Amino acid sequence: MRRTLVRLPRLFQFALIGAAVAAGPAFAVDTAKFMIGANPGGGWDQAGRTLGAAMVSAGVAKSASYDNRGGAGGTIGLTQFVNTDKGNPNALLVTGAVMVGAIETNKPPVTLKNATPVARLFTDTMVITVPASSPIKSIKDLTAQLKANPGSVSWGGGSKGSIDHILAGLIAKDIGVDPKRINYVPFQGGGEASASVLGGHVTAGIAGVSEFLPFIKSGKMRALAVTSKDRVADIPTLKEQGINVEIYNWRGVYGAPGITPEQRKALIDAVVKATESPSWKQALAKNDWTPFLLTGDEFGKFVDAESARLGAMLRELGVAK
Template sequence: MRRSDFLKTLAALAAAGALPLSARAGANLKMMIPANPGGGWDTTGRALGKALQDAKVADSVQYENKGGAAGALGLAQFVPGSKGDPNALMVMGAVMLGGIITGKPPVNLSTCTPIARLTSEYNVFVLPANSPFKTMADVVAQLKKDPGSVKWGGGSRGSTEHIAAAMIAQKVGVDPSKINYVAFRGGGEATAAILGGNVTVGGSGFSEFAEYIKAGKMKPIAVTSEKRLNNVPTLKEQGIDVVIGNWRGVYGAPGITPAQRKALTDMVVAATKTKSWQEALEKNDWTPALLTGEAFDKFVDDEFASLRATMVKSGMV
């Protein structure tokens, strides 16, 4: 084969995403983060972007934040704006599924391309430091007495902390449709409401409250994991049979080819093996939960069905 023909073949393979990572130049990626800066999705997207560059599979990563409606606004922009783009990624997760179920946005996640589940983060429920309550048992006692008097503060409607609050109510014999849940657009708003005593109990990923817990401004009373996190008791060990994780992952654009999907998947898997990604897992108390391919497709489908069933029972839908 002449050198000119070889170079043409190489270029065609690279454009199709069919070359091994070692034979391709790093991509210039675009990362849609369908949330405001500072929250869990933002932290995940930027940590992944750094890891992609550290793994030398991306030359650059351009970030765009578009918060609102549990990620639905970002999704609505990503779907038409990135169609067919093999270098586009969008951060997503359990919160987006809940938002789609409750909000019924005009665009559908199923048009996008599943790439990988990355992490799972369990929620911690906290009390303001000056709360008259001291334990989850105190909160449950008040919930049983007057469900509406307990204000649960957290992320968007349909978020994992919203669902967890409904599940807690259901497990302790309270009608979950009667819980008083106050949704906030971002972690900053929720944190301010908790610190100001404007909600009874707050819920979020442990990393978002860690500095306030350490400073004594919030008192952790339960985690939604199977085992204790940072020595905070689980709901299960307190007699409330609830375990729920807030998983996060990434999707590719609509309309990319199977070869392009594989190339993106290989890039993300390579990123999860870097030192910077491992450091991000430790720093943010994320549990690694890598899942790709058909297994990830099935997982998302099953999650949709499970979340919808819980949310219907709770009156969220």
């Protein structure tokens, strides 16, 4: 039997095609591929996996995968990301203040200039504490002792050249003490630092608020100041106590090198939509993360400014050349 081909009017054909497209899921990215320059379980890992889950729950990504490449302050993961994901519109690199400092310290051949700024996400505000038994009652007491005898104040925090180390240097410089004279005691993890503060083995401890807050609330530590613009957990800021220092341990994401402006916009839009999702907002509250959203070129300018500021202090500390 002979078949008759029926041609639909052109406008009706377009309408059908449009309806089919609208019916399907409109994902900004296919599989969001995260490069995390740290081992599983740490702050960067938590940030990357939380964002990936939020992108999926917000309907802007079909799925998410994660590759952990720890070492050298995240610069090992950065190098692999730049070298293997060029032009990949689905790839994201988790970064933060620690990586900016590590780049300034280690001078790797690959830097964040080789990737594409997408978004700054949140900050874990830092806090300075002393053990509850300490005779130091305020940040003024601490800085008075630092001025009188810099070596008598031992600061416990993360690794040498970390954001914690930089904070101690910035405080010293602001009150007229040579940053090279500070007595900084580096620890490999938050547990070590907490134990050292609680045991009175260091004069003061530096960490993210979320890390020390349980000890502050229980009365085992005394919080002297936070490093943010505004109070966190009703802890006074450095600035309101006369120390002109504001610094954040922020986290963010970069896209791959070589992606198009349209692909970059799609990534930015997807990440922003993810940060508006209930799962992301719940994670912020659970982890005491402060929203710190900044996107695209503005984020890139912020990182450039941070690189200059942190790099200058690392050189003053004698950690970077």
